[in-house]
Amino acid sequence: MSTRERDPSLPLPPGTVREVFGAFLLLGLTSFGGPVAHLGYFREAFVERRRWLTDAAYADVVALCQFLPGPASSQVGMALGLQRAGLPGLIAAWVGFTLPSAVLLVAFAFGVAALGDAAGTGWIAGLKAAAVAVVAHAVIAMARTLAPDARRAGLAAAGAVVVLLAPHPGVQVAVIVAGALAGLALMRGPAAPDAGTLGVHVSRPVAVGALALFAVLLAGLPIAAAVTGNGAVALAETFYRAGSLVFGGGHVVLPLLEADMVPTSLVDRDAFLAGYGAAQAVPGPLFTFAGFLGASTTTGPTGLLGAGIALLAIFLPAALLTVGVLPFWDRLRQAPKARAALAGVNAVVVGILGAALYDPVFTAGITSAATMALAVAVFAAQRVFSLPAWAAVLGAGLVGWVFL
Template sequence: MRRAGSVGEVFLAFLRLGLTSFGGPVAHLGYFRDDLVTRRRWMDDRAYADLVALCQFLPGPASSQVGFAMGLQRAGIAGALAAFAAFTLPSAVLLVAFAAGAAVIGAPIGDGILDGLKIVAVAIVAHAVWGMARTLAPDARRAGIAVVALALALLLPAAPGQLGALAMGVVAGLLLLRGADEPPGVELPPFGVPRAAAVSCLVLFAVGLVALPLLAAGTGAGVLALADAFFRSGALVFGGGHVVLPLLQAGVVQTGWVTPEAFLAGYGAAQAVPGPLFTFAAYLGAVSDVGPGGVAGAAIALVAIFLPGLLVLLGVLPFWDAVRTRPRVRAAMRGANAAVVGILGAALYTPVFTTAITGPGPLVLAVGGFVLLVAVKTPAWAVVLVGAAGGVILSLT
């Protein structure tokens, strides 16, 4: 089947995102929307929100799954792998270098850059929420669904709140949005995953969950124990991002593989690099006392933590292709898409806004970044540079 783009195009687009997407998974979705939906027009807002909602329902790193699926739709399985590698490797390489003792920029300049990147994430996420709300919650019913979803996401713990908000959106869509008018969107090709391959991916996911702990216990092999710990962490978390930290801590700190001090140092470094937080696994694999350590340990941990989420995604995509155009499913997804707006709005408030906006200076910088994005149409990567420079200036004043 002929695809809309090339593998090289996908790789370069996601490499730029992998080098400039700071701020965690919700901010990443904002960067994706700004570059791939608004600027490149790979898909429209409704199709993008459908994909985001689907990935929020699945275990694994949601933003990486969205990127993988966009690469798949754009340039086939090679495009999916190119998107994943380009988005993931920059932060993974930086964290492995940190594990090896690479020098980092000292305070206050380093702290200022980090603070500026957190501040500019506020502008990126606010821009995404504003744009998606105008498209996905344009009437009273869908705006109401978004508000209820925002409340659920704020009042309940992270994963239960997000899943509860999405479930509420699905039910509300079925009850309130049947037969609602929807303008035609961009016609998209199917993801192109054969059903036999999809079933094989789901079987591999299940086998990994069951077989890896048994093999690790039976053989005593450190490589298998390392792969098992990170595979389970990737398989049992929804939404990705910071939600995975308790699982990682249980897997490597409570077992004595990584000291608490090393864990916290790596977590701090993970906050300072772009790309998915799941690449924290590369650092942990490199410093772990179990397994080969170094680059080999980092590679095992990195593959193991991302693999289950990507297997599940490939396993459900052909069935998603088959049902996503049905009227009842479209009504459910209209409700879920409105709920996505609320979930992103909740994440805009906490942790994005509450951790970044600590005074008048950061607020002014965030508003300036938002104006650059909305009024001046400045590319997100340029706003990132402005934010980093602004953070340094704030740290020196």
């Protein structure tokens, strides 16, 4: 009997980058259903089957990545790759999990461009109607979890009102900051119970360096974009900022990116919503929607270069924060103030996503009685029959192609 079999709490010997890449590539090809489903796939693959870590350690990794901004499932994958094979393992986990959906969405962007007027095609109308149902489903689910009481529901409503009346990226950032301050003032709570340690070892100098780089890029990229006027830097700044400020999962990236890219005509609104609908129908992280947008820009870098810049920029904050916070997480997660601030932030992002449900999702996706009927049907299929989002979106695209 092996040492691992005698005591499952003991860590496995270090793995290889190739092993990590192969495991996450398989998940990137098969993980449909959004971030919550991804976390279930990860647990089955790495706790139960491969036994890379224990249930308690996995729960701690998940808790960390829900606390940080960015794509939670991708961050969990990065942390697991880091644990298994160091920093190269983190990169291998991200590439493996992200590559399949990124390739599909970039290919979709080229297809939309080749078709010309996206708004005039029925299957695009179907995807846009499906996006209404998918976002509505996400708003309801997030509200139940993140705004379940009067105080947090009030913060969500206030956030929605502000963003609807002043739809600007800077206003959304201010709402997130205000949510954190309101959480500190209104929702002081007990510390989290001790759940053990992560079992992921990063030296403090490396962690501090990662956090410093995160802050330097967040502050410096807007200045660099303004000073140089370079389209590639401006594109990187847009996606880096979005990846740094998104709390609550992939759906919340929608309003941040829409406010940056559609009013400035970087991406056509119809193409934006069509790409968002298509992102529901592919496996892997929803943040690969950035690849579609980067490939679809009308000015500056476009095509494969734009897609590459957008993908790297939107995922880089998640990687830096994962590396930077790990050594300090055991202490941070016990702090009542940190938990209260996060509760406030989570509440207002429900409001931000609710505002996005109206504009641009509903206003652009519902253009007739037929598209409204299709959106209602997709919503019912998800809520009543638990139809996976990817299947609902593919079905809506097919219905739109045939009937709209």
